[in-house]
Amino acid sequence: MRVPFYDIKAQYDELQAEMDRVVHEVVSGGAYIMGPHHKAFEQECAELHQVKHAIAVNSGTDALRIIMDAAGIGPGDEVISTAFTFVASTETIVQTGATPVFVDIDPQTYCIDPDKIEAAITPRTKAIMPIHLFGQLSDVIRINEIAARHKLIVIEDAAQAFGCHFQGKPAGNFGVAAGFSFYVTKNLGACGDGGMIITNSDDIAESCRSLRIHGMGRERYYYDHVGYTSRLSELNAAFMQVKLKALGEWNERRARFAAIYADVLANTNLQLPVTRPGNNNTWHQYSIRSQSRDELQAFLKSKEVDSMIYYPVPLHFHEPYRRFGHGEGSLPETELAAQEILNLPIYPHLSEDQVRYAADCIHEFANNLVQA
Numbered sequence: 001m002r003v004p005f006y007d008i009k010a011q012y013d014e015l016q017a018e019m020d021r022v023v024h025e026v027v028s029g030g031a032y033i034m035g036p037h038h039k040a041f042e043q044e045c046a047e048l049h050q051v052k053h054a055i056a057v058n059s060g061t062d063a064l065r066i067i068m069d070a071a072g073i074g075p076g077d078e079v080i081s082t083a084f085t086f087v088a089s090t091e092t093i094v095q096t097g098a099t100p101v102f103v104d105i106d107p108q109t110y111c112i113d114p115d116k117i118e119a120a121i122t123p124r125t126k127a128i129m130p131i132h133l134f135g136q137l138s139d140v141i142r143i144n145e146i147a148a149r150h151k152l153i154v155i156e157d158a159a160q161a162f163g164c165h166f167q168g169k170p171a172g173n174f175g176v177a178a179g180f181s182f183y184v185t186k187n188l189g190a191c192g193d194g195g196m197i198i199t200n201s202d203d204i205a206e207s208c209r210s211l212r213i214h215g216m217g218r219e220r221y222y223y224d225h226v227g228y229t230s231r232l233s234e235l236n237a238a239f240m241q242v243k244l245k246a247l248g249e250w251n252e253r254r255a256r257f258a259a260i261y262a263d264v265l266a267n268t269n270l271q272l273p274v275t276r277p278g279n280n281n282t283w284h285q286y287s288i289r290s291q292s293r294d295e296l297q298a299f300l301k302s303k304e305v306d307s308m309i310y311y312p313v314p315l316h317f318h319e320p321y322r323r324f325g326h327g328e329g330s331l332p333e334t335e336l337a338a339q340e341i342l343n344l345p346i347y348p349h350l351s352e353d354q355v356r357y358a359a360d361c362i363h364e365f366a367n368n369l370v371q372a
């Protein structure tokens with residue numbers, strides 16, 4: 001049985017009538033930029049995350065970059081973050097002229113290890129940027145305590161954490177602002193790129209709104225900042241409004257599939273995902289760990305089960321970011337996770353049979369390994 005890693009088009013197939021209707025509405029309506037859908041989608045995202053402001057932008061990367069500019073991060077500042085993630089956080093920190101400072105991860109959740117943050121704080125530290133990885137929040141309470149003690153700001157990289165909360169308090173409420181990504185493979189994915197900034201700060205919101213349109217002030221063609229071209233297209237806003245209605249059900253399906261994996265793999269020696277108490281998990285990824293990861297991946301491939309490695313190479317090993325790290329062995333949990341992690345197919349349009357088949361194949365591999 002073939003088990004692909006993604007099936008993005010299946011989302012369209014499920015919602016085709018409504019998708020086609022809104023696409024036609026936008027195209028025939030003629031308001032292609034910052035029209036009614038853009039505004040309504042921002043409002044829906046703000047309400048869902050219980051924040052005052054939501055500002056739609058062109059990508060999750062732009063969201064982080066714009067937040068950092070709005071928060072005044074720049075040359076001479078240090079921003080604490082992790083190296084076991086997608087490159088966007090570190091990339092945007094470097095783009096502002098600030099220095100990324102890598103802290104190791106918690107080996108169970110892959111988010112920043114709060115016990116290791118304080119040792120990385122210097123007089124130049126301005127912000128902590130926790131990456132809420134794989135569909136759950138970082139240890140936001142501990143991070144906020146540390147930030148308050150050292151007068152630092154917190155910027156949430158919530159690219160993978162749309163709809164996540166801790167004890168009912170949603171992402172975006174644990175820092176000055178949070179950035180979401182609507183990259184196609186995210187739980188809520190655009191037809192292309194998209195992103196959203198959310199914040200409770202009126203000042204940050206005003207700056208972000210200005211920065212996304214070239215730093216334009218309240219009046220057209222008067223500029224307050226050096227800005228960007230980063231608007232979410234009206235078509236995408238409409239498209240995602242339709243998908244947002246399905247997201248709850250889609251995340252429930254992900255949770256059912258995660259439960260199947262957990263059930264079938266419970267008695268193996270594989271490390272299964274750990275959800276921190278108080279977090280909901282939206283199962284953006286289902287990650288297992290094995291010391292025989294590469295063999296497991298090859299075995300799965302032979303059984304037509306796709307898998308991916310997020311993330312194979314920690315950021316401090318990549319050429320442009322090597323100078324910000326301290327070499328091999330400096331982030332032991334990050335480096336070990338990169339060697340052992342394997343991400344399994346988990347998306348709403350899998351069938352239960354596909355998930356059971358994938359889980360059975362992994363179980364078979366783990367059993368063979370024990371017997372060998």
Ligand SMILES: Cc1ncc(COP(=O)(O)O)c(C=O)c1O
Binds near residue numbers: 059060182
């Ligand atoms: C953790 C993380 N941060 C930031 C981003 C950047 O988002 P985008 O691809 O929308 O620019 C991503 C996206 O893939 C991500 O996974």
